[in-house]
Amino acid sequence: MENLRKLSAVEVSRLITKGEIKVIDALDSVFQRIEESEKEYHCYITLTKEQAYERAELLQKQMDAGEMNGPLAGVPFAVKDNLCTRGIPTTCGSGMLVDFVPGYTCEAVRCLEQAGAILIGKTNMDEFAMGSTTQTSYFGETKNPINPEHVPGGSSGGSAAAVAAEECFFALGTDTGGSVRQPAAFCGQVGLKPTYGTVSRYGLVAYASSMDQIGTFTKNVTDAAYVLEAIASRDPKDATSIKRNDTDFTAALVNDVWGMRIGIPKAYMQEGLEGDIREAVLAAASVLEQNGAVVEWFDLPMTEYAVPTYYTIACAEASSNLERFDGVKYGYRAREDKLHDMYRASRTMGFGTEVKRRIMLGSFVLSSGLYEEYYLKALKVKRLMKQAWKAAFSRYDVILGPVTPAGAPKLSDSLKDPMQLYLSDVYTVTANLLGLPAMSVPCGVDKCGLPIGLHMVADLFQEKKLLRVSYTFCNQERSLS
Amino acid sequence: MTHFIDDSTLEGIELLSKLTLTVEERVQAKKDMNRMLDYIDKLKELDTEGVEPLVHAVLEEKYRTGNEQNGEAFQNVFREDIVSEENFRDNLMQNAPESHEGMLMVPRTVG
Numbered sequence: 001m002e003n004l005r006k007l008s009a010v011e012v013s014r015l016i017t018k019g020e021i022k023v024i025d026a027l028d029s030v031f032q033r034i035e036e037s038e039k040e041y042h043c044y045i046t047l048t049k050e051q052a053y054e055r056a057e058l059l060q061k062q063m064d065a066g067e068m069n070g071p072l073a074g075v076p077f078a079v080k081d082n083l084c085t086r087g088i089p090t091t092c093g094s095g096m097l098v099d100f101v102p103g104y105t106c107e108a109v110r111c112l113e114q115a116g117a118i119l120i121g122k123t124n125m126d127e128f129a130m131g132s133t134t135q136t137s138y139f140g141e142t143k144n145p146i147n148p149e150h151v152p153g154g155s156s157g158g159s160a161a162a163v164a165a166e167e168c169f170f171a172l173g174t175d176t177g178g179s180v181r182q183p184a185a186f187c188g189q190v191g192l193k194p195t196y197g198t199v200s201r202y203g204l205v206a207y208a209s210s211m212d213q214i215g216t217f218t219k220n221v222t223d224a225a226y227v228l229e230a231i232a233s234r235d236p237k238d239a240t241s242i243k244r245n246d247t248d249f250t251a252a253l254v255n256d257v258w259g260m261r262i263g264i265p266k267a268y269m270q271e272g273l274e275g276d277i278r279e280a281v282l283a284a285a286s287v288l289e290q291n292g293a294v295v296e297w298f299d300l301p302m303t304e305y306a307v308p309t310y311y312t313i314a315c316a317e318a319s320s321n322l323e324r325f326d327g328v329k330y331g332y333r334a335r336e337d338k339l340h341d342m343y344r345a346s347r348t349m350g351f352g353t354e355v356k357r358r359i360m361l362g363s364f365v366l367s368s369g370l371y372e373e374y375y376l377k378a379l380k381v382k383r384l385m386k387q388a389w390k391a392a393f394s395r396y397d398v399i400l401g402p403v404t405p406a407g408a409p410k411l412s413d414s415l416k417d418p419m420q421l422y423l424s425d426v427y428t429v430t431a432n433l434l435g436l437p438a439m440s441v442p443c444g445v446d447k448c449g450l451p452i453g454l455h456m457v458a459d460l461f462q463e464k465k466l467l468r469v470s471y472t473f474c475n476q477e478r479s480l481s
Numbered sequence: 482m483t484h485f486i487d488d489s490t491l492e493g494i495e496l497l498s499k500l501t502l503t504v505e506e507r508v509q510a511k512k513d514m515n516r517m518l519d520y521i522d523k524l525k526e527l528d529t530e531g532v533e534p535l536v537h538a539v540l541e542e543k544y545r546t547g548n549e550q551n552g553e554a555f556q557n558v559f560r561e562d563i564v565s566e567e568n569f570r571d572n573l574m575q576n577a578p579e580s581h582e583g584m585l586m587v588p589r590t591v592g
Contacts, residue, residue, distance in 0.1 A: 103572035196539050210537065239558045242539065308521045319498065326499065328587055333578035339588045340499075348501045356500055360510065361517055363497040370484070374521065379534030381524050386535055419516055435538035460539060 004029035009075045009169040009223040013116075016063065016074035023056040023063065023074040023118070026169070030076045030120060034167050041143045043152075043162035045081050046089050047121040052076065055118050062116075071226045071250075073116030078168040079109055080159050081122040082129055083214070084203040092205050093125040093137035093155075096331045096350030106203020107238070108172060108214045108231040115230045120168055123158030127352045128322065129174055129207040131155050132182060132421050133414045136354045141411060146188055146451055150408040153183030156217070160187040163217045170227055171217040176208050177310055178403070178428025180215030181440035185403035185453020188442045190470070192216045192224045195461050196435030197242035199228075200235035208317035209240075211432040221441065221471045225249040228463065244461065252464035257472045258292035260465070263396035265300035268427060274406045276446035281402050284443045284454045287476050288400075288469065298395070301388045303426070305381050310429035311422060312365055312378035318355075319362025325350060357418070386434050393459040398469050401427055403440045403453035427455055437463045441470045486514045 004012065004025060015021045031049060038044060062068040079085065082092040084102035091097045109119060126136045134157025135141045144152040145165040152161040156173025160183035163171050173180040175193040184191025193215040201212055214231065218224045229250055234243035264285060269278055289295045327333035327346030334345030351359070365374035392399060405424055414421070431438035436457050443454035454473070458465045486494070491511055495502060502510055570583055579586040 100576055103569075103575060236558075236560065240537075305524060305527065308523050311517065312521050312524070323499075327578060329573075329585060330576035330578070337588055339590050342588050343499045344501050347499050351500070353506075356498070356502075356506075357510065357513055359498045360494050360500065361514055364486070364490075364494050364514070364518075365521075367493075367497060376534050377524050377529060378521075379536060380529035380532040381527055382538075383532050383535035384527065384529065386538065418513060419520065422517075422520075433538065 005033050005166040007169070008219045009077070010071050010226055012169055013071055013073050013075050017069050023060045024053070026074055027052055027056050027076055027118065027120070030166070030168055033165070037145070037165050038167060040148060041145050041161050041165050041167075042140060043123055043142055043158045043165060043167055044078065044121040045091055045093070045124050045139050045158070048088055048119060051088075052118050052120045059116055059118065068116045070115045072112065072230055075117045075169045076120045077112060077117050078121050078123050078159060078162045078171040079119060080125050080156050080171070080173045082125060082174060082205040083109055083172060084205070085109060085119065085122065088122060090122065090205070091138070092128050093139060094127045094350065094352065094355070095138040096325050098138070098332070100330055102203070104203065107200035107233065107235050109203070111231045111233060112172075112227075117230075123156070123162050123171060125158055126155035127355050128205070128318070129155040129176055129179055130318065130354050130358050132178075132424065133409070134158060134183075135411065135415055136352055138352065143411065144187060144408055147408075147449060149410055149412075150450060151186065151411055151414050153186035153408060155179040156215075157183045159217050160184055160189055160191070163187070163189050163219060170219070170223055172231070173215050173217055174204060174207075175213055175215040175432065176211045177314060177425050177432050180217065181403050181428050181438060181453065181455065182425075184217055184440040185442075185455075186408035186451060188451030190218045190221055190224050190442070191440040191453070192218075192228060192463075192466075193431060193438050194228060194232065194463055195437045197240050198232045198244060198247075198437075198463075200233055200238040200241045202235055202237040206321040208314040209321060210317060211314065211435075213432075221467060221474050222253055224439070225253055225467050246461065246464070249463055249467060252467035253471050254468050255472050255475050257288055257469055260293045260398065260469065261396045262288055262293050262295045262469070263298050263300075263392060263399050264295065265303060265399065265401060266297050267300055267303040268401040272405050273402060274446065277402045277404070277406070277452050280444035280452040281400065281454060284473060285400060287473055291472055291476060293469070295400075296396070298392070300392055300399075302381075302385045306385065306430045306433065307422060307426055309378045309381045309385065310425065310433055311361070312374055313382070313433070315358045315362035316366050316375050317362070319359045319366060322351075322355070322359055354418070382433055385430065389430065389434055389436070397458065397462070397465045399457045401455050403427060403455040407446045407448060407450035407452070431457050436460060437466055439466045439470055441474060443473075484518055486511050486518065
């Protein structure tokens with residue numbers, strides 16, 4: 001039982017399918033772990049133990065009858081609390097939605113349940129996915145299981161921590177500016193954000209609709225490929241969902257990068273990047289080179305414009321998306337006699353500081369007279385960035401770098417300066433702006449023992465290149481040690 | 482032109498955002514927002530004359546896997562106006578802060 005929870009998702013499912021263990025054994029292993037460690041780490045907002053065990057009973061019957069035998073069947077998983085789950089509170093880490101219980105389930109979770117995986121709880125997150133530390137959650141902070149004095153990252157910190165703490169076998173998060181990749185890096189997990197449009201956003205509470213994507217937290221690259229394969233779909237309920245004919249991501253789990261061209265942007269490896277992280281990234285590049293990849297440094301223009309472009313667009317879209325929280329149909333309602341007062345008071349009392357900050361900035365850059373100067377300008381810069389990156393992808397299969405400029409900060413002093421936090425998104429936001437697939441893979445630890453993440457970005461629809469490179473890298477890492 | 486958020490601008494922003502800040506929050510908000518705006522002003526360094534705004538990052542792509550053209554270009558996703566989900570009202574009303582016979586109750590809107 002102790003050892004079960006250390007297995008990967010695919011490994012544990014295989015044991016269940018072969019009949020060597022029961023579905024309930026997998027559940028017991030994580031819930032036992034949750035008993036031990038959840039009080040300290042606080043990865044979850046809601047646990048659905050009863051429903052999970054009920055589901056396990058049903059699933060066992062199906063599996064015994066040979067009706068359910070996919071690679072994720074019987075696997076307990078967790079989901080970030082901005083993904084709607086029917087009958088289960090979905091709070092987005094906010095006081096605004098403390099009592100909100102959706103009457104429907106998000107498409108990605110539906111896909112996983114159809115594949116036989118078992119939802120065991122909703123994980124902690126920065127409020128409405130706005131943040132990089134999970135400390136803006138209405139429900140309190142999550143601790144990094146690798147070192148509990150440090151943040152797990154954000155905004156999907158709960159999901160990353162739950163996998164790292166072995167409180168589930170894999171988890172879903174969402175990535176709008178790096179919110180899957182950064183916590184994956186901080187917690188030593190594999191984080192994958194697919195091409196925009198690959199995973200349906202139906203049931204995902206919107207933050208920035210042109211950039212939001214559901215992503216995966218897994219213990220290894222193999223699991224990432226299997227989970228992504230399960231949740232990728234053309235969903236008519238999401239108008240931005242794309243029909244893809246190449247979602248057999250597991251076919252990319254190949255130990256071979258011979259001839260692949262890997263580019264390292266010089267701009268990403270300069271001052272401001274912690275020494276340990278630089279060394280780890282360079283060491284990783286060297287491993288890939290030893291395996292036949294061609295690694296080159298190159299000049300990637302426009303990198304200094306990524307963060308301001310991202311925050312302009314993200315805040316603008318957020319200000320629009322969060323208009324719906326006005327106390328009328330759902331969520332917190334303040335008692336006021338006049339309608340507009342009710343809107344204002346509900347929002348003022350329901351939202352936290354960071355959310356208000358971004359809504360206000362967003363309203364400002366969209367306001368008449370300023371729209372062209374700020375929002376439209378950012379969209380034009382986005383076009384220029386796309387041109388720069390398209391040129392880069394004509395030369396390289398994968399662009400390599402660090403996920404973050406520094407290791408996970410301490411819980412006690414991470415929120416002192418919001419600007420500092422925003423700047424630390426420098427490596428991740430471009431993938432969101434341009435809809436590109438990107439991954440974070442563990443590539444070592446720093447002097448304090450905190451995990452370091454290796455960041456890889458590929459061109460649109462090229463997840464298989466990312467999977468190939470990361471699979472090869474992780475295999476080499478294992479054989480080296 | 483570098484904009485500067487003063488008290489009256491902030492009042493306008495609060496109205497647009499439907500938020501009410503406390504006196505202390507206003508002091509901090511002006512500081513934070515002005516800092517952000519200074520940073521965002523960096524985009525003004527770029528000449529974007531004649532550049533088309535890029536709204537949808539994936540819209541213009543016909544995508545390929547390997548060497549073949551695969552899949553379909555982004556296209557109009559309108560569907561026929563046929564009701565596919567019925568009797569959803571009770572489900573949706575479950576989260577209503579105040580309701581009456583299947584209708585949302587709110588403070589008086591007219592008069």
